[in-house]
Amino acid sequence: MAEEIPTRTGDAFNSDDETQILDAIAKWLDRDVKDKVLALDHADEYPHEMVEQMKSLGLFGATISRAYGGLGLPSSTYAKIVAAVAEVWMSLTGIFNSHLIMAAAVERFGTTEQKTRLLPKFATGEIRGGLALTEPNCGTDLQAIRTRATRDGDSYVINGTKTWISNGIEGNCVALLVKTDTEIQPRHRGMSLFIAEKGPGFTVGRKLKKLGYKGIDSAELMFEDYRIAADNLIGEEEGHGFHHTVGGLELGRINVAARGVGVANAALKAATSYAQIRETMGKPIGQHQAIQTKLGDMATRCQAARLLVEDAARAYDRSERCDMEAGMAKLFASEAAMENASECMRIHGAYGYSKELHVERYYRDAPLMCIGEGTNEMQRIIIARQLMQRNPV
Numbered sequence: 238m239a240e241e242i243p244t245r246t247g248d249a250f251n252s253d254d255e256t257q258i259l260d261a262i263a264k265w266l267d268r269d270v271k272d273k274v275l276a277l278d279h280a281d282e283y284p285h286e287m288v289e290q291m292k293s294l295g296l297f298g299a300t301i302s303r304a305y306g307g308l309g310l311p312s313s314t315y316a317k318i319v320a321a322v323a324e325v326w327m328s329l330t331g332i333f334n335s336h337l338i339m340a341a342a343v344e345r346f347g348t349t350e351q352k353t354r355l356l357p358k359f360a361t362g363e364i365r366g367g368l369a370l371t372e373p374n375c376g377t378d379l380q381a382i383r384t385r386a387t388r389d390g391d392s393y394v395i396n397g398t399k400t401w402i403s404n405g406i407e408g409n410c411v412a413l414l415v416k417t418d419t420e421i422q423p424r425h426r427g428m429s430l431f432i433a434e435k436g437p438g439f440t441v442g443r444k445l446k447k448l449g450y451k452g453i454d455s456a457e458l459m460f461e462d463y464r465i466a467a468d469n470l471i472g473e474e475e476g477h478g479f480h481h482t483v484g485g486l487e488l489g490r491i492n493v494a495a496r497g498v499g500v501a502n503a504a505l506k507a508a509t510s511y512a513q514i515r516e517t518m519g520k521p522i523g524q525h526q527a528i529q530t531k532l533g534d535m536a537t538r539c540q541a542a543r544l545l546v547e548d549a550a551r552a553y554d555r556s557e558r559c560d561m562e563a564g565m566a567k568l569f570a571s572e573a574a575m576e577n578a579s580e581c582m583r584i585h586g587a588y589g590y591s592k593e594l595h596v597e598r599y600y601r602d603a604p605l606m607c608i609g610e611g612t613n614e615m616q617r618i619i620i621a622r623q624l625m626q627r628n629p630v
């Protein structure tokens with residue numbers, strides 16, 4: 238009998254369903270994605286065709302409940318999908334990850350009207366986007382944001398600038414973190430989260446140029462007297478935006494950790510193959526102990542990262558507080574991706590530096606995971622605080 242997999246949404250799900258979904262994703266990656274990645278990545282070209290395929294696979298509704306047209310996947314299954322996709326091209330995961338965190342904020346904290354109106358369109362990808370939190374002056378210190386929403390009758394008028402927003406150009410909607418009260422203390426009580434669809438007063442800047450994470454758009458968003466109906470305020474009550482945002486970051490960190498697992502695995506696989514093909518001093522380099530110790534460390538990091546992600550995802554699915562577990566998974570898996578990408582490049586020698594192989598891309602993509610969804614410096618602090626809170630003296 239298939240094993241029951243718990244879900245946060247309460248949708249029934251079992252291990253046979255998981256196998257089927259992972260098989261479908263693997264086939265898609267093999268058939269429609271893997272041979273196109275080098276060209277798209279080097280041209281920094283948005284993968285429109287793949288986005289349509291991701292819609293058909295249901296990825297834009299992966300963690301949205303079935304009641305709203307999603308797949309209702311538990312985050313443990315979703316994390317495996319993210320790792321599999323990131324192993325082939327990490328950028329693709331960014332197109333549906335932050336979109337699903339926006340959807341999770343609506344499903345967890347939105348009103349019934351907001352869920353019914355928005356979630357079915359999020360699930361099909363008809364409305365899609367991401368999270369607009371970061372501003373030119375602040376990323377880690379979100380309580381310092383300056384984007385301001387002022388109530389005016391049945392609507393709010395929003396002014397301010399967001400930056401580094403994934404899906405900002407190709408998407409049509411964002412979960413927008415603003416200040417609704419700039420005086421109140423503590424500062425987070427003056428923050429609110431809106432679902433903001435594009436319209437007059439909401440303009441988008443150019444696609445930002447980046448080291449890696451190519452293809453997907455990162456953009457500046459400008460709000461100038463952007464007017465939005467008050468019923469787009471998530472939960473309809475001001476002052477809870479920080480809580481709604483931080484609540485979504487647990488899932489966000491599990492997602493980023495899963496991306497780390499994908500990139501770390503890709504680097505390990507490439508290095509393991511190459512070590513058996515390339516010869517020096519009359520034998521494959523994999524027969525030299527200096528290379529074997531690298532492969533041993535890389536494989537151990539992959540396994541440990543995967544287990545940490547699974548542990549955090551299961552806690553999330555059981556609706557437990559898991560900021561410590563998600564932080565550990567994110568910290569370890571992203572650093573594992575960095576270290577494995579670097580070691581993979583060394584094992585490949587000059588070829589690791591070549592644009593004709595995927596290896597140099599792992600090296601360019603990995604650092605993002607140490608920055609996004611809370612920097613790794615902050616993860617260490619979150620873990621330490623939770624550690625003391627859970628172990629008072």
Ligand SMILES: Cc1cc2nc3c(=O)[nH]c(=O)nc-3n(C[C@H](O)[C@H](O)[C@H](O)COP(=O)(O)OP(=O)(O)OC[C@H]3O[C@@H](n4cnc5c(N)ncnc54)[C@H](O)[C@@H]3O)c2cc1C
Pocket residue numbers: 335367368369370371374375376377378400401402403404447450455605608609610611612613614615
């Ligand atoms: C490719 C890309 C995509 C992104 N996508 C999005 C997106 O979709 N939506 C979005 O809102 N944002 C996005 N971001 C922004 C990202 O979330 C921020 O860059 C991140 O939160 C860090 O903020 P910052 O860059 O302002 O760094 P800062 O907050 O200025 O931090 C600078 C350094 O100081 C350290 N630091 C800061 N405070 C402390 C402290 N209290 N203790 C110890 N160390 C500290 C940090 O760890 C870091 O090393 C994206 C960024 C990139 C590069």
